[in-house]
Amino acid sequence: MVNTSVDTEKKILEAAKRVFLVKGLSGARMQEIADEAGINKSLLHYYFRSKQQLFKAIFEEIFSHFFPALISIFNNNEPLELKISMIVDQYIDEFGNKGYVPLFLINEIYQNPELVSSLSGKMDKMVHSEFMKELQEGIQSGKYVEVSPMQLLSNILSLCIFPILAQPMLKSVFQIGNEEYNKFLEERKKLIPEMILKNLIK
Amino acid sequence: MVNTSVDTEKKILEAAKRVFLVKGLSGARMQEIADEAGINKSLLHYYFRSKQQLFKAIFEEIFSHFFPALISIFNNNEPLELKISMIVDQYIDEFGNKGYVPLFLINEIYQNPELVSSLSGKMDKMVHSEFMKELQEGIQSGKYVEVSPMQLLSNILSLCIFPILAQPMLKSVFQIGNEEYNKFLEERKKLIPEMILKNLIK
DNA sequence: GTCTATAAAGGGATAGAC
DNA sequence: GTCTATCCCTTTATAGAC
Incomplete structure (x- = not known):
């Protein structure tokens, strides 16, 4: 070869x-x-x-790979409640020990926001997804409390990604090692969807 | 002079x-x-x-300035519920338009975790604060659901700080400008404590 | 204590041989 | 298409005059 x-x-x-x-x-x-x-x-x-x-x-x-997983789940056939769990699992599994990936994106975009302007078309599919339609319908039917899509998405991503970015700081503050940190992340796979849904379902 | x-x-x-x-x-x-x-x-x-x-x-x-505000609130005389609101207000007001501060800390610690090892003593006061005592007592008395301090603190900090780090990305995804972004952050001052307490109080 | 000048090494980029 | 050699600018750091 x-x-x-x-x-x-x-x-x-x-x-x-x-x-x-x-x-x-x-x-x-x-x-x-x-x-x-x-x-x-x-x-x-x-x-x-x-x-x-x-x-x-x-x-x-890297940017183009970060959102498709999200978009794909946002548009699958599962109910909204399950979609949320799938997103949480996905991001914690994929980036739990690769925090440098979301950190890289946040950093480089923070330094140079124009980096995304040419790629923003890719994200239309997120704002206009099945997930967002289900959310709107659920709000109108009275199933869900009124919440802006931006707040909801921010909450989900924050709870998944921030503890991964802050991994070294959290380990230092709470004096824990890798094993305990991984247990902490595993717990979050249950905890985050519960928390989101408790605040979404009326 | x-x-x-x-x-x-x-x-x-x-x-x-x-x-x-x-x-x-x-x-x-x-x-x-x-x-x-x-x-x-x-x-x-x-x-x-x-x-x-x-x-x-x-x-x-910078590191030594980031936690004292948190620690000070953690040890004041207000009830735990109010402490949470105060922390949220504090971090959103202080870093809402200065995301580069938490981003700097996360970055440099991620690159070089030894940076904190000499400073970890300062953070004992956070893990052993009035806030944590109140939490333990509230759990034992059945007022609060069982939750690990690390999970709770991670949730609060995630919801406050991540949307500030991801500001340029959020603006781009949702096609909004400064004014709408600031309104979004103001909304979070109410939304975050509600969310945390709904999941904490039995 | 503050400056100018310069050393010394680093790092991006190109020319040219093969 | 891949390498060696080298250019040239940047950047950290020091020497030495004042």
């Missing part, structure tokens, strides 16, 4: 992803990406001209 | 704080800090030898 150019490009993208995710744009070094990919530094420029362009490719890949 | 060395050191610390808070350790530049302080770059090294040491001074100042 030879190294085709396709392989090389893929190797670069994978290496760049690993490095950018953990170090961010300003912390990442082209040399480190090259080493990680097992190739020469100048090949990075051959394939992606500049650090900025390589970063943009990585950012868009 | 002359420039004493005390003034200079203070000017450096204030400038460094502004720059490090927004750019982080890897993104900050010594030149920018010097410019911001209106002094020569080599003075930074005269007062703080290296970028690392200057950063450490700033980090400890």
